[in-house]
Amino acid sequence: MIYINEDSLAIVLQDYSESKGWFKSDEQITSIAKAGEGNMNVVLRVTTNLRSIIVKQSRPFVQKYQNIPAPIERIAVEHTFYKSIQNSSINHYTPNIFGFDPESFILVMEDLGDCDDMSFIYQDRTISDQHFNKLITIISGIHGTLPPSDFPDNIKMRELNHQHIFILPFLTDNGFSLDDIQPGLQQLSMPYKEDVILKRQVTSIGEKYLSNGQTLLHGDYYPGSWMSKNDSLYIIDPEFGFIGFPEFDLGVMAAHLIMATDDSSFIERIEKTYPKPIDIELLKKIAGIEIMRRLIGLAQLPLNRTLAEKTLLLQMSKNMILS
CATH class of the missing domain: 3.90.1200.10 (Aminoglycoside phosphotransferase (APH), C-terminal lobe)
Known part of the structure; x- marks a missing residue:
């Protein structure tokens, strides 16, 4: 299981993402930064030479209040929710999903940009x-x-x-x-x-x-x-x-x-x-x-x-x- 944070070594996340088939052959990470003040999860903005994506991971606690336990499998619920509405008339109101790793509780999705x-x-x-x-x-x-x-x-x-x-x-x-x-x-x-x-x-x-x-x-x-x-x-x-x-x-x-x-x-x-x-x-x-x-x-x-x-x-x- 891989753990991510804003101090993650780009090469580790690079190798991991390539092994999951989430990156294109010529895609390289150029920066990793915290994406806003998430309450529940670790949420990173990963910038590559081709695009910017959001990488999100749940932990067995609330990220903002780490003394409060929280179900780690919540990220799977989020993934299932997005998958459920992907063919609906409102799918353009949610980010596109690029990848999901249930073993590391990581969801990779579209970066909505300056929102x-x-x-x-x-x-x-x-x-x-x-x-x-x-x-x-x-x-x-x-x-x-x-x-x-x-x-x-x-x-x-x-x-x-x-x-x-x-x-x-x-x-x-x-x-x-x-x-x-x-x-x-x-x-x-x-x-x-x-x-x-x-x-x-x-x-x-x-x-x-x-x-x-x-x-x-x-x-x-x-x-x-x-x-x-x-x-x-x-x-x-x-x-x-x-x-x-x-x-x-x-x-x-x-x-x-x-x-x-x-x-x-x-x-x-x-x-x-x-x-x-x-x-x-x-x-x-x-x-x-x-x-x-x-x-x-x-x-x-x-x-x-x-x-x-x-x-x-x-x-x-x-x-x-x-x-």
Whole structure:
């Protein structure tokens, strides 16, 4: 098994890639660099004399927080997801796949170039109609794709995600001080962490998340997985993908658009724009849980909001969860 990082010797990666048949006969590596601030995996931009590619490897932990274990086979889920949609109408919204090594947990794919993830909407506090409509087109295309019968259940990744969405944010003492993020946030969070009725509803939705469904999901459909380049938009990082219920992806999408813009009408916009009937109450509950866990949980966002603004968002999210 080969381990990669930005300090990898080019000759080692060169020989490895040639042995896998991923390089052309006259292709030589000219540079290796870290490709952005990946949270889950090692992600490198490998430049050759002919092109630039992305080489991604999963490890048995979260790359950004290496004390948190994570299923190493998540890269295989990502590969299967991309393969599932390669013949669909939305395949041009995802990077092309050049190679996969299941033994070393390495995925090689197209370099999308000078792209930015759409976390900028948290600062801009707006999203264009064009981007919104493309996001709906993409997610409806994903949901409309018939996955292979052997698509991984990805239960270990779901269990990891379940802890961070439905469990840890709602513990009164989870070992994470919110005041380190923003003074006063810990006190603001306590009424929600101590609300038995709220937590019972969250637990119920969490059990549904862990159950099997019938729809191919991206599993992490938020601005960090949306890449924009001029008028183009791409979707990456489907390692949390699984076969579930469409309201999960749509609720997560709605939550982040609401947090970015303070506009709750995105729930109705999604319902009207998404081409198939959905359970709008379930979508609201997912959106409310996602908003709440991003404000009072461990997975914080680059969201510059006052305590007063977060108070309103938390009240809104509670109403969604208990709708």
